[in-house]
Amino acid sequence: MLKYILKKLLIMVLTLWIIITLTFVLMVSVPGSPFNSEGNSNEIVQQNLEKHYNLDKPLHVQYFLYLKSVATLDFGPSIKQPNQTVNDLLGRGFPISAELGLVTIIVAVLSGIILGILAALRHNGVIDYLAMGIAVLGISIPNFILATLLIQKLAVDWEFFPVATWKSPMHMVLPVLALATGPMAIIARLTRSTMLEVLTQDYIKMARAKGLTPWKIIVKHALRNALMPVITIMGTLLAGIMTGSFVIEQIFAIPGMGKYFVESINHRDFPVIMGTTVFYSAFLIVMLFLVDIAYGILDPRIKVTKKEGE
């Protein structure tokens, strides 16, 4: 097991390095600089600024400076907001995004799986069509449209929930709903199709022949086998949602980290771009690693490590 983890770790570091390098290449090849967007700074000021942020150095030196900042996990101050370091921004934004993301994922996974199971059990029945109708709507309606709709109806017209900001659990309801619908729909469809396949398997028939209750057959025998594809997309989904959604956070005025992704690129705020990218990639890689481990737990045929002598 230790050997496996070490090997995995090495691959993870390698992957991260490739991502960092690609990001760097993309960053320097995109035209524009952090300083000339307003056109209000003169030549000398700009040169001084570039010097201050090491942007005047040759590319390979800049590259190694970046690598060093990643290795020490110190990305330095933001260029646009010099009084804050990148770590400050992430440290403030991530817990909020993560909280929103985690609740969203829990809602999406639970409701998605339940919807998928119901649809599969009533295959071609009313519940099936209803659940899949909801799923298609969930996939095709962009979350920002859903968000504005929810605000208009549930917050403005009926005043059930606050319109925006991030203060109490009540503030969480609308953004979670808006954010969870898409993933829920994907998970529901996935669960339904794998569940339909699993339910035709011989071992389900055998479980019925044993006289087990339908509940036991579904939860113990079918669901476990049907969840594999859901687990597969969970890693990407978790990383994507927990690191913040730019649009949803903008709409609900949630101070998460979603906006840094987009703003940093618009402003060519190199340290923030690096910081958010590295953070997101590392998070994604760790999630995918956890998914690998989860496979082994759910399905004993998938062994992450070989036992001695086997």
Added chain:
Amino acid sequence: MEKILEVKDLHVTFTTYGGTVQAVRGVDFHLNKGETLAIVGESGCGKSVTSNAIMGLIPNPPGKISGGKILFKGKDLTRLQEKKMRSIRGVDISMIFQDPMTALNPTLTIGTQLMEGLKQHRKVTEKEAKKRALEMMDLVGIPNPEERMKQYPHQFSGGMRQRIVIAIALICEPELLIADEPTTALDVTIQAQILELFEKIQDVTGVSIILITHDLGVVAKIADRIAVMYAGKIIETGDKREIFYKPQHPYTKGLLNSVPRLDTKGKLKPIEGTPPDLFSPPKGCPFTARCPMAMEVCNKIYPGSTTISDSHSVDCWLQDERAKQLLATMVTN
């Protein structure tokens, strides 16, 4: 002898987009206590549907038991509610499936799958369940049961898995065991071992067995009586010896002739043609189109049952006196 199971005029239909399939069309048979009855027939003749009907495992919709009775120890299973049926399944009547490679859940340990039926139906402690499971594994001949309980199906060979499936079926001491092609998916040497195991468990537990198969070699080895099925009907039943040595129905004869033998030379003799479409089964004898002895009447009217002996009966017009006379004159000419 005490009859443990009586199937009377059983009809099973499946409704599909293409129409209604009459998979089982009036099947009658019975099973005595401690006996092995083999139901023989080619693919699609309704053998498995019959066994699923006894288990109450016909998926509804599209399937439906549209007529007849299944009397298990005098109780009509077709009228039982699902909840009652669940307390019979796996307890009084168990089933063994064709393919041991797919009949076990790949994500649960053998021990879990063995014990769950017992835990569902009997009030047992974990310890008692385990003891019983170990006994069963011992009975079906699995070495190191203690250790094997903790393993998963993929760590077992095909033959070993079929032994496990048998152990699972027998753990609640059922009185009736339905084995749906239990050796078809196994290779020949393993087949022989599994058949011997069937004989052994019948000796030990006294369980009655319905064996669904198309393999006459299997039948010859372990069956007491044979029912030959064709196009959703049982066309001939009798003791093993009667069916093998004095087959009456042309279909039964064809089946026996198509078995490859070591002592005859030449090509295999298949039964020409294919079974009828069960969307619209023929009014007369369904075998008419393939029958070398077919007569005008066969096409129009289904023959009634003719009793050959106490145990042997057949549905065929050739049993009619006039047909017999005709055949006799044809031979003399």
